[in-house]
Amino acid sequence: MTDTPDLHPALQSGSLGSIDLGNRLTVAPMTRLSATPAGVPTELMADYYAEFASGGFGLVITEGIYPDAAYSQGYLNQPGLVTQEHVAGWRVVTDRVHAAGARIVAQLMHAGALSQGNPHRTETLAPSAVQPLGTMMRAYGGSGSWPLPREATSDDIAEVVEGFAAAARNAAEAGFDGIEVHAANGYLLDQFVTEYTNLRTDGYGSSTANRIRLTAEVVERLVAEAPEGFLVGVRISQTKVNDVVYRWSGGAEDVVVIAEALAKAGADYIHVASEGRSWFETARLEDGSTVTGLAREVSGLPVIANGGMHDRDQAERVLHDGHADFLSIGHVALANPDLPNRLAAGDELADFDPAMLRPSVTIESSNRWRRAG
Known part of the structure; x- marks a missing residue:
């Protein structure tokens, strides 16, 4: 970390892989449900992501992007x-973010058993035919119980890896600085990790x-195919969108x-x-x-770190x-897309209001709240 007197450490410059970042502040991936029905990014999405870059964030991580036209x-x-x-569509987004001075990473997400709109x-x-806990999320467009998933065959697993690889190639073509493999929050790769x-x-x-193993295989494949300087990170978690109390039984x-498995696979960073x-x-372990x-x-x-x-x-x-x-910021960044600039100026932050995500977690819901304020 490069120290500058009187500068908050989150505002110090740093590097992820071969990419230099102006500060340690990252926009966390947040589901927005604002693409076209065919999954094409919109001008509204370009405005949304570019605003974080203009607000001073060094790195923007996108919402979860589906990598294949099958189960993801x-x-x-x-x-x-x-x-x-x-x-x-994503090229418009990445160009806007880069023009505003930030880097942008595409988070690739396979929903697995937690798919409620495919x-x-x-x-x-899913890894096994186990019905997910809880019910589908209304703010994400779902309702009722989760369906019972089909257990993935070896062919299915191979297709999952290939889907991530193809999407990573598309991400590079779209101008992203890298990808983040979503192995957290209860989605497919996390379903493999969870007992x-x-x-x-x-x-x-x-x-x-x-x-x-599956997460490591995905990372290893993407690292092998990545262009020079293209980031390959991975996001992990204990908690899930449908189970916020779960913890790994093996602890430390x-x-x-x-x-160790992610490092051996060649990941450039780990996002918790x-x-x-x-x-x-969520981060504290029994041994302190x-x-x-x-x-x-x-x-x-x-x-x-997140949270x-x-x-x-x-x-x-x-x-x-x-x-x-590095630090990633989610909901509070919605209320403060200029959070790094506010931190540098010593300004107070606006409080996050859950109404920003009602009736659904779209960009328009957040914009409507801001217009009303």
Whole structure:
């Protein structure tokens, strides 16, 4: 970290892989459901992402993008990176973000069993035929119980890896600076990692090393094919959109296995999500260490911490005490797209109002709230 007197550590410059960033502040991926029905990014999305760049964020990570026209799409009006129309739409977004001075990474997401709006398939796919906990999310366009998914075959698994690889190639063509593999929050890759959703007895089940195997294979494939200087990160979490209390049963031992596997696969960074909870609540391990700090130590990779990182004191502590190298900010960034500029000026932040995500989590819902204010 390059120190500058009297500058908050989150405003210090840093590097992810070969990419230099102006500060340690990152926009966390947030579902927006604002693409066309065919998954093409819109001008509204370009405005949305460019505003974060203009507001001073060094890195913007997109909402989850579906990587194939099979089982991956999770929601209606979710953007994709499958067709040339998708690529052209995202090129407008990346050009706008770059022109405003930030870098942008595409988060690739396979919803798996937590798909509640996929025009490409009438069934869902998962590591095992286990019905997800809870009910579909109304703010994301769903209702009622989750369907019982079909257990993935070896051919299905191979197609998942190929889908991620094809989407990563499209991301490079669309002008992204890299991709983030979404292996968090209860979606497909996380379903493989999670004990109660993965009942497999083959090489992708049973032990933690086997359950993280698919994520590692995806990362390894993308690293092998990535253009020079193209970031390949991965997002992990214990908590999920449909289970905010879940924790890895192996605690620190699981963190070590997972972090080592991702580092060996060649990931450029690890992003630890909190799913709407504070970093302190979700990252603290029984021995007093943290998931973020231990992952950083074991992997030797830069780590992005998430969960309440808009709090100036917590952000400073997380960076200074070695728990993480970068910070990602979600909902509070919606209310403060210029958060880094406000932090640099010493200005107060606007409070996040959940009404920004009602009746659904679209950009228009947030814009309507802002116009009303």
